[in-house]
Amino acid sequence: MALLSVNNLKKVYTSRLGGTQVKALSSVSFTVEKGEFVAIMGESGSGKTTLLNILAGLDKPTGGEVFLNMRNIVTLGEKEMSAFRRDNLGFVFQDFNLLDTFSAQDNIFLPLVLAGKKYGEMKNRLDPIAQKLGITDILQKYPYEISGGQKQRTAIARAIITQPQLILADEPTGALDSRSSDQIMNIFSEINQDGQTVLMVTHSTRAASCASRVLFIKDGEVFHQIYRGGQSQDEMYQKISDTLTVLATGNAERGVTANG
Template sequence: MSLLNLKHIKKVFSEGNESEVQALKDVSFSVEKGDYVAIMGESGAGKSTLLNIIATLDQPTSGEIRLNGVELSHLSENEASKFRREHLGFVFQSFNLLDTFNNRDNIYLPLVLSKKSHQFMENKLAPLSQTLGIENLLERQPSEISGGQKQRVAIARALITDPSLLLADEPTGALDSNNTEKILSVFERINEKGQTILMVTHSAQAASYAQRTLFIKDGKIYNELYRGDQSRSQYLQKIIDSLTALESNGEVR
């Protein structure tokens, strides 16, 4: 059974009103455990809406979505909150770190909310901070470190709960090219260790690190690419070609 299954997801805002907007019309796809999937598309194509539905932050108008066999649209608000803490990790473009906490406490936050012991949190953080190269940043405040370092702290916070699925929303959007490369390499390494990743991105470079890329247009899956045994540069060119076709309404080959 797939880790994540979406079947005929539809999302309508202001349903029945004159201002009705169909953000998602009919989206179906699945994600296997260990996959690294990028989602691309023009602004307004429905990428963020789709991510919010997978994150249980919004409900589809119709359709079915299952993660680990759980039908997400059937969860109450409290159940959804608990499910997010236990099964999902989040990485955002704007980092979403709390400046009133040091970096260590920012990373600990999901475990604090789950009422884990301090020893448990320390044991989880030690190997994670080493993998991400943030051992020397833990006692500092978010305001005292660079954007790339903030994103590595945010990734640690997302991973410390051992999430079934890591959701990344434009994770390199606020970074320069050097830090972008470092963060994408981090995602590649954690995926190689078995972490399933679903990433929304405008960046063809970021998508070229994924194993698979979905393109959304007008609320539907327009095209899908698999990297297979292609080099990153070959896959990058395939992604660029698909984006060009997407923007010109041409046929993707």
């Protein structure tokens, strides 16, 4: 049974005057198995952000279903979705979304505080995560005192400390230099190897080459996908690059799947 199942998802935005309709998603269907690391790619305007917002419960689709751990989140009300999001989803954003008036530790603790956890439990959860991510020495510092890479590691710690079913990452290396980006993607690979399921939207071919599968969105639909299989990261990088070139020139055949 898939952890995440997206069935025939549609999203149409209508202008305030009702005269113009924009189809952001026309028919998106895919599944994500527990323990997978899936990247989603596509040109600007392809529907990636809309898809991620629906999966996060921040937007409602016009049609279709989204099952996470066998629960259809599309049917949840606002309060139910807020609680479900807190208990089941972890988020990593391009701009980190850290509170400047909170220390790194307090930023990481925030979702657990909102869930009513006690300090002892929060500290016991944090210690091994901070050690694994290499942020033990910056926990008492504030976001303005640490580097972009350290901010993103703090954000990853905040995402995984709740032990979520799924991490949703939106351009997690978009604001980082190449060295910091590589470090962050190594961390994603490591936590995925530990069993964490990750779904990442990215424009970065290098970041996507770390995933076990890449879905390509074009004109609001899943147009193509590549499985890593036994390929190296360099081989995966080349296949992704070739696919993006084909998609950009409009010569791809819809529905073709590349296996490693």
